[in-house]
Amino acid sequence: MNVALKWQSLPGSALDAEQLGHLASSCLKLEVETYPKPGLVSHVDNGAHGDMDAELLCRSAETLKPFFSDLAAAGAEGAGMNRLRAIGVAAERAMLAATCGVNTHRGAIFGLGLLCAAAGYRGALGIRKSLGDLVSRRWDKDILSGPISLRSHGAVASRRYGAGGARAEAADGFPSVYDIALPALHAARKLVPHDEEAVRIQTCMTLIADVTDTNLLHRGGPEGLRFAQASASAFLAAGGIGSAGWRGRAIDIHRAFVARNLSPGGSADLLAMALFVDRLER
Numbered sequence: 001m002n003v004a005l006k007w008q009s010l011p012g013s014a015l016d017a018e019q020l021g022h023l024a025s026s027c028l029k030l031e032v033e034t035y036p037k038p039g040l041v042s043h044v045d046n047g048a049h050g051d052m053d054a055e056l057l058c059r060s061a062e063t064l065k066p067f068f069s070d071l072a073a074a075g076a077e078g079a080g081m082n083r084l085r086a087i088g089v090a091a092e093r094a095m096l097a098a099t100c101g102v103n104t105h106r107g108a109i110f111g112l113g114l115l116c117a118a119a120g121y122r123g124a125l126g127i128r129k130s131l132g133d134l135v136s137r138r139w140d141k142d143i144l145s146g147p148i149s150l151r152s153h154g155a156v157a158s159r160r161y162g163a164g165g166a167r168a169e170a171a172d173g174f175p176s177v178y179d180i181a182l183p184a185l186h187a188a189r190k191l192v193p194h195d196e197e198a199v200r201i202q203t204c205m206t207l208i209a210d211v212t213d214t215n216l217l218h219r220g221g222p223e224g225l226r227f228a229q230a231s232a233s234a235f236l237a238a239g240g241i242g243s244a245g246w247r248g249r250a251i252d253i254h255r256a257f258v259a260r261n262l263s264p265g266g267s268a269d270l271l272a273m274a275l276f277v278d279r280l281e282r
């Protein structure tokens with residue numbers, strides 16, 4: 001049997017640090033292989049991004065694999081936030097080296113990285129708590145009090161619009177993953193049991209409709225965020241992937257985002273995180 005397939009049939013609680021790193025990297029690649037996602041890069045086109053494509057995102061995901069494994073191993077050893085942050089910063093540096101300076105996965109390193117650390121921690125303790133709950137209980141204060149770059153897009157969006165961004169999401173135990181993405185993913189799977197790509201599109205649209213995505217705020221201000229949320233909500237209200245002609249409507253929304261230079265990078269990250277948690281907590 002193929003080695004990759006052998007561990008993919010194991011229960012989530014049995015995965016070791018190396019397998020968790022592999023899983024996190026695969027979830028990033030699956031997110032890329034999803035089209036149409038409004039404004040985002042996929043195997044079909046580059047969305048609203050002039051500086052990246054699917055190949056670059058997949059190279060970045062591959063580069064990050066050992067760092068996700070390191071985070072899982074550190075979690076298993078009971079590491080505190082300082083150690084996790086050092087691995088996260090090294091991962092960002094490796095990502096920038098692999099992509100010639102393009103920010104392909106900063107938000108994803110942070111969110112998926114913390115979930116990997118929690119998965120390692122949970123495996124070592126042999127407990128059954130959800131990964132989001134563990135991140136929040138163990139690291140929430142340190143996440144919120146960590147150093148903030150005043151010039152980062154997230155920090156600017158947070159000062160201007162009061163959005164909590166990736167940090168608040170993690171400190172609260174990833175409510176957008178547990179309360180928005182996973183219920184949407186499970187409902188979509190019932191609707192179309194044999195089309196995982198359509199399931200990911202429905203999940204992505206549900207996230208865009210609800211999340212205060214600091215990437216959208218950075219690129220389009222509150223008006224851009226409102227436009228994005230209203231477009232995704234209208235897609236869902238029309239029946240989403242359960243309705244006839246849905247693909248054409250999703251492509252129209254994708255084009256409208258590109259025309260406005262809107263890209264919901266936070267929702268893309270949260271989609272990858274939901275795929276990771278779904279595999280581990282099925």
Ligand SMILES: CC(C)(COP(=O)(O)OP(=O)(O)OC[C@H]1O[C@@H](n2cnc3c(N)ncnc32)[C@H](O)[C@@H]1O)[C@@H](O)C(=O)NCCC(=O)NCCS
Nearest residue numbers: 084085088107113152154155165166169212213214265266
């Ligand atoms: C917190 C981070 C993401 C800083 O980024 P920034 O200040 O720009 O925050 P911001 O909130 O905008 O998030 C940046 C990225 O998160 C994603 N994002 C945007 N909005 C959201 C949201 N509502 N929810 C989740 N993710 C989001 C997007 O991809 C975005 O590009 C991170 O880079 C960081 O602090 N890294 C240091 C290393 C570390 O602490 N690592 C922990 C262990 S891995």
Ligand SMILES: Nc1ncnc2c1ncn2[C@@H]1O[C@H](COP(=O)(O)OP(=O)(O)OP(=O)(O)O)[C@@H](O)[C@H]1O
Nearest residue numbers: 040041103104105106107108153215263265268269
């Ligand atoms: N498929 C995807 N397409 C685009 N962005 C994605 C995708 N998947 C994840 N992202 C997230 O989006 C973020 C990059 O978005 P973006 O390029 O808009 O941010 P930026 O570099 O802060 O801003 P800008 O490019 O406007 O200067 C990454 O941190 C990444 O985690």
